[in-house]
Amino acid sequence: MIRLLELLVNGVSLGLLYALITLGFVIVFKATRVVNFAHASFLLLGVYVVAATQARIGFAAAALLGLAVVGLLALATERLLLSRIDRHNHHAMAILTIGLNVVLTAELTRRLGEHVLPLGAPWDGRVVDLGPLTLPLTVVITVAGVPLLIGGLTALLTLTGWGLAMRASIADAEGAALAGIRLRRVSATAWVLAGLLATTAGIGLASFPSPGVSLSIESVAIAAFPAAIIGGFDSLGGAIAGGLIVGVVQVLVAGHQDSLAFLGLGIGDVVAYLVMIVVLLWRPSGLFGSKEFSRV
Amino acid sequence: MSESSVSESTVSENTATEDTVAPARAATAAGTRTRTPPHRLPAVAAAVAAVVVALALPLYVDAFWLRIGLFAMAAAVGALGLTILFGAAGQLSLGHAFFVAVGTYGYAFLAGGDGGHLTGLGLPPLAAAVLATLLAGLCGLLFSPVASRLRGIYLGIASLGLVFLGHHLLLNLRPVTGGYDGRSVTPFALGGFAFSDASGLVVLGVPFGAVENLWYLFLAVTVAATLVARNVLRGRPGRAFRLMRDSEVGAAAMGVRVQRTKASAFVLSSMYAGVAGVLTALAFQRAVPDYFDLLLSIDFLAMIILGGLGSTSGAIIGATFVVALPIVLSRYADVLPLVVGPGQDGLDASIAAQFVYGALVVVVMLTQPGGLRAMVHAVRDRRGPASA
Amino acid sequence: MSPPRLVVEAVSVAFSGLLALDAVSFTVEPGTVHAVIGPNGAGKSSLLNALCGIYPVTGGRILLDEHEVTRQRPDRVAALGVGRTFQNIVVSPRESVLDNLMVGRHRLTRAGLVRTALWLGRREQRRHEARVREIAEFAGLSARLDTTAGRLAYGDLKRLEFARALCLEPRLLILDEPVAGMNTAESRELGRLVLAARDALGLTVVFVEHDMGVVMSIADRITVLDFGKVVAEGAPAEVRRDPTVVSAYLGVPDDDAPDAPAPEDAVTGHEAERTPR
Numbered sequence: 025m026i027r028l029l030e031l032l033v034n035g036v037s038l039g040l041l042y043a044l045i046t047l048g049f050v051i052v053f054k055a056t057r058v059v060n061f062a063h064a065s066f067l068l069l070g071v072y073v074v075a076a077t078q079a080r081i082g083f084a085a086a087a088l089l090g091l092a093v094v095g096l097l098a099l100a101t102e103r104l105l106l107s108r109i110d111r112h113n114h115h116a117m118a119i120l121t122i123g124l125n126v127v128l129t130a131e132l133t134r135r136l137g138e139h140v141l142p143l144g145a146p147w148d149g150r151v152v153d154l155g156p157l158t159l160p161l162t163v164v165i166t167v168a169g170v171p172l173l174i175g176g177l178t179a180l181l182t183l184t185g186w187g188l189a190m191r192a193s194i195a196d197a198e199g200a201a202l203a204g205i206r207l208r209r210v211s212a213t214a215w216v217l218a219g220l221l222a223t224t225a226g227i228g229l230a231s232f233p234s235p236g237v238s239l240s241i242e243s244v245a246i247a248a249f250p251a252a253i254i255g256g257f258d259s260l261g262g263a264i265a266g267g268l269i270v271g272v273v274q275v276l277v278a279g280h281q282d283s284l285a286f287l288g289l290g291i292g293d294v295v296a297y298l299v300m301i302v303v304l305l306w307r308p309s310g311l312f313g314s315k316e317f318s319r320v
Numbered sequence: 321m322s323e324s325s326v327s328e329s330t331v332s333e334n335t336a337t338e339d340t341v342a343p344a345r346a347a348t349a350a351g352t353r354t355r356t357p358p359h360r361l362p363a364v365a366a367a368v369a370a371v372v373v374a375l376a377l378p379l380y381v382d383a384f385w386l387r388i389g390l391f392a393m394a395a396a397v398g399a400l401g402l403t404i405l406f407g408a409a410g411q412l413s414l415g416h417a418f419f420v421a422v423g424t425y426g427y428a429f430l431a432g433g434d435g436g437h438l439t440g441l442g443l444p445p446l447a448a449a450v451l452a453t454l455l456a457g458l459c460g461l462l463f464s465p466v467a468s469r470l471r472g473i474y475l476g477i478a479s480l481g482l483v484f485l486g487h488h489l490l491l492n493l494r495p496v497t498g499g500y501d502g503r504s505v506t507p508f509a510l511g512g513f514a515f516s517d518a519s520g521l522v523v524l525g526v527p528f529g530a531v532e533n534l535w536y537l538f539l540a541v542t543v544a545a546t547l548v549a550r551n552v553l554r555g556r557p558g559r560a561f562r563l564m565r566d567s568e569v570g571a572a573a574m575g576v577r578v579q580r581t582k583a584s585a586f587v588l589s590s591m592y593a594g595v596a597g598v599l600t601a602l603a604f605q606r607a608v609p610d611y612f613d614l615l616l617s618i619d620f621l622a623m624i625i626l627g628g629l630g631s632t633s634g635a636i637i638g639a640t641f642v643v644a645l646p647i648v649l650s651r652y653a654d655v656l657p658l659v660v661g662p663g664q665d666g667l668d669a670s671i672a673a674q675f676v677y678g679a680l681v682v683v684v685m686l687t688q689p690g691g692l693r694a695m696v697h698a699v700r701d702r703r704g705p706a707s708a
Numbered sequence: 709m710s711p712p713r714l715v716v717e718a719v720s721v722a723f724s725g726l727l728a729l730d731a732v733s734f735t736v737e738p739g740t741v742h743a744v745i746g747p748n749g750a751g752k753s754s755l756l757n758a759l760c761g762i763y764p765v766t767g768g769r770i771l772l773d774e775h776e777v778t779r780q781r782p783d784r785v786a787a788l789g790v791g792r793t794f795q796n797i798v799v800s801p802r803e804s805v806l807d808n809l810m811v812g813r814h815r816l817t818r819a820g821l822v823r824t825a826l827w828l829g830r831r832e833q834r835r836h837e838a839r840v841r842e843i844a845e846f847a848g849l850s851a852r853l854d855t856t857a858g859r860l861a862y863g864d865l866k867r868l869e870f871a872r873a874l875c876l877e878p879r880l881l882i883l884d885e886p887v888a889g890m891n892t893a894e895s896r897e898l899g900r901l902v903l904a905a906r907d908a909l910g911l912t913v914v915f916v917e918h919d920m921g922v923v924m925s926i927a928d929r930i931t932v933l934d935f936g937k938v939v940a941e942g943a944p945a946e947v948r949r950d951p952t953v954v955s956a957y958l959g960v961p962d963d964d965a966p967d968a969p970a971p972e973d974a975v976t977g978h979e980a981e982r983t984p985r
């Protein structure tokens with residue numbers, strides 16, 4: 025029972041990190057209709073920068089640097105590359121991000137190789153006893169912090185003018201443009217926001233109990249793709265739900281690895297995709313996605 | 321049924337007002353149309369020339385280059401399947417590597433024998449190859465409830481899962497796959513002739529070993545795969561695919577059964593991947609799980625994008641480029657700046673190749689969405705009218 | 709085959725809360741040309757899309773002769789002999805005009821993947837190509853058959869869609885703004901083609917159009933929609949005089965606009981603001 029509770033808390037923590045990754049991905053998709061296949065490598069780049077610089081400049085500065093680098097990269101991707109493609113050619117944009125992903129992954133593979141770099145976060149390696157539960161400090165911080173972050177984001181989107189513009193153009197880009205909202209600014213903001221969220225989530229993913237920053241972080245982060253599909257791809261609430269589902273299921277399955285041995289070793293790593301396929305068979309547009317009728 | 325609807329044609333008869341010319345003329349124009357329109361002749365000539373050169377190559381070129389050719393042809397067949405699926409039907413798949421793996425392991429299992437902890441059916445290689453292809457198609461069919469309901473890029477994300485699930489199966493179905501270490505592959509043989517170094521064949525003074533023998537096998541398969549792909553793309557299914565890609569609603573209004581058509585494109589492309597997998601097995605002579613990762617799927621995508629989406633010749637050119645690039649870079653590492661061979665300190669050739677083609681994908685999307693082939697056409701068209 | 713009768717009975721279409729069609733009823737007699745008119749956003753395209761199974765019908769039913777087509781899949785509706793064109797042109801821009809027209813033969817041809825792969829689809833293809841060339845000739849596209857569709861002039865694109873719809877050998881022809889963006893001469897020409905095709909092929913025609921010149925000259929009957937409801941129906945001469953039509957177009961009650969121009973002019977004014985893509 026205690027163990028199940030621990031697993032659940034760990035699962036929710038992982039799920040919240042997925043939710044951050046998925047949120048960024050979905051925000052970009054909603055604001056620009058671009059599927060960013062480079063999202064997971066943005067994340068890895070962010071934590072790599074943190075891990076590579078923390079020994080010299082300290083963790084806090086390194087984290088800010090990581091955020092800044094990915095934010096700038098996302099901005100550059102939007103401004104220098106994607107904006108040169110016809111705004112309606114979403115296929116070309118998605119493929120461009122695949123090319124970008126290949127380049128980024130190659131560079132990170134070259135730098136990281138088989139290494140595991142320590143993240144150096146102050147909370148790394150600590151555990152907390154909460155009554156009968158023993159949890160890594162990372163998990164406690166995530167479970168407490170990420171909801172605050174998401175809440176802040178929601179407040180930003182609902183209360184500020186910027187958020188209104190953002191939501192208007194997410195709902196109806198053409199209409200928002202007619203109403204004088206600058207789509208370029210909105211899409212640039214969405215990209216930067218997604219990069220920041222991904223890096224934040226990456227720091228969580230690379231923290232204890234994870235051994236540190238290695239190439240495998242990227243394949244962990246890729247599970248945000250099925251999470252986005254499960255949630256419905258064009259729904260922010262769905263993104264959070266999808267992330268949570270994937271996180272909890274992964275941790276529960278990995279925790280019961282022994283009794284699930286018939287499914288093979290490492291089933292926890294792929295269970296997200298199984299859940300995704302089941303959800304797609306049941307609801308092709310995901311749990312919270314909207315079914316669109318293309319206008320003709 | 322189709323007969324009657326044609327002969328029911330009355331449009332031009334009854335409306336031979338000032339709107340139309342005599343119907344007879346239209347009919348004759350269609351009847352006398354040559355099978356190969358003149359503007360396609362250079363392309364046909366080029367294809368014939370390429371095949372002739374390919375036939376003669378083993379007599380002049382050493383095994384290193386022939387081996388690249390084998391990998392390129394295996395990849396080209398897979399790329400043809402993906403270009404039908406994504407280039408024509410507009411359905412992105414990042415799960416292509418999975419179906420290639422089914423072909424590779426399917427062949428290894430069906431043709432392989434029992435031994436140690438491994439099992440195999442020991443079928444004749446040709447039967448194993450055909451069944452492995454069908455098996456890949458069957459896997460495509462099993463995924464088609466998903467593949468037929470999603471559109472374009474979304475399918476790309478969903479199919480990504482196949483690679484991970486596939487990798488999991490390859491590691492865990494040990495008796496069939498050999499787990500992490502993989503399993504070796506029975507060489508191809510047909511009617512007593514072994515496509516191996518033991519064939520003992522000597523042609524024009526050149527001893528034919530495994531590579532030379534396989535070269536002709538691969539060439540035959542690649543040519544057949546290309547012709548089939550061309551027929552499909554130019555015929556009724558290809559036209560339905562392309563309208564569906566450009567507008568699902570438009571295609572449906574023309575009577576195209578959209579879900580079924582998507583499923584059929586997916587199954588066909590899976591079978592192409594299956595053939596590619598069998599060829600890969602024969603070229604490598606070994607099946608290892610780590611080869612079939614997401615990067616392989618992305619390789620295939622890069623091939624068809626660089627070559628030009630939806631084009632058969634583009635798929636072949638793109639496949640050759642993507643396959644040959646890392647091998648050639650590594651071979652000439654000593655003379656190339658920056659690049660180093662495997663195990664040395666510096667820019668690894670395979671990484672360098674990824675930089676090059678990743679960047680090329682970006683550049684192609686920014687400049688010429690039709691790929692390298694379109695660039696060639698653009699240059700030719702620019703020259704064309706001027707010289708004419 | 710004789711042209712079909714189309715019966716639309718209290719059909720409603722709703723999009724997440726928005727009622728695009730509210731219990732619309734009318735009947736199209738066999739072999740007639742029926743126009744649907746109304747201001748922008750009235751629900752005309754939604755109506756045509758509902759007829760073709762593209763939009764979800766939330767109430768009522770649609771009968772094509774004895775076949776109920778309500779909530780049928782679009783390809784099934786096409787298989788019953790319904791050919792259509794779209795308001796925002798839907799073609800494959802990178803394919804030749806001939807290839808675009810050949811897609812219209814899809815329902816009449818059989819060659820699947822296996823037969824096509826094995827060179828067995830060619831006879832069928834040639835036979836149908838001959839017929840497609842006749843139709844192209846009729847629509848004035850003969851000289852354009854090898855052109856990439858994306859390079860066609862706007863009027864030619866509209867004609868391409870019209871010709872492709874005929875390539876289905878339809879019994880019911882549905883046209884969504886067939887002459888939008890054409891000049892007067894082109895519009896008149898296409899109007900004549902519609903009547904010629906109706907007479908020659910025995911079609912029933914339903915079309916949506918803002919160009920009142922064309923509507924008045926080729927329609928046998930007109931249904932007027934506004935805010936998803938039928939506000940008037942009748943022969944062209946009746947509809948032209950109907951006061952509710954004038955107000956629907958102008959958006960003001962009749963007596964507020966004593967000098968209300970005839971609907972013809974009102975709609976032309978509308979037309980000027982519309983920028984065809």
Ligand SMILES: Nc1ncnc2c1ncn2[C@@H]1O[C@H](COP(=O)(O)OP(=O)(O)OP(=O)(O)O)[C@@H](O)[C@H]1O
Nearest residue numbers: 317318319723728747748749750751752753754755
């Ligand atoms: N696919 C769709 N999803 C949501 N709402 C839609 C969709 N298609 C149409 N609508 C809405 O239904 C209403 C009717 O639209 P419709 O396109 O049928 O009008 P219309 O009479 O054809 O106008 P127009 O003359 O501009 O073509 C509009 O309010 C429109 O916004």
Ligand SMILES: [Mg+2]
Nearest residue numbers: 752753754795
């Ligand atoms: Mg309309």
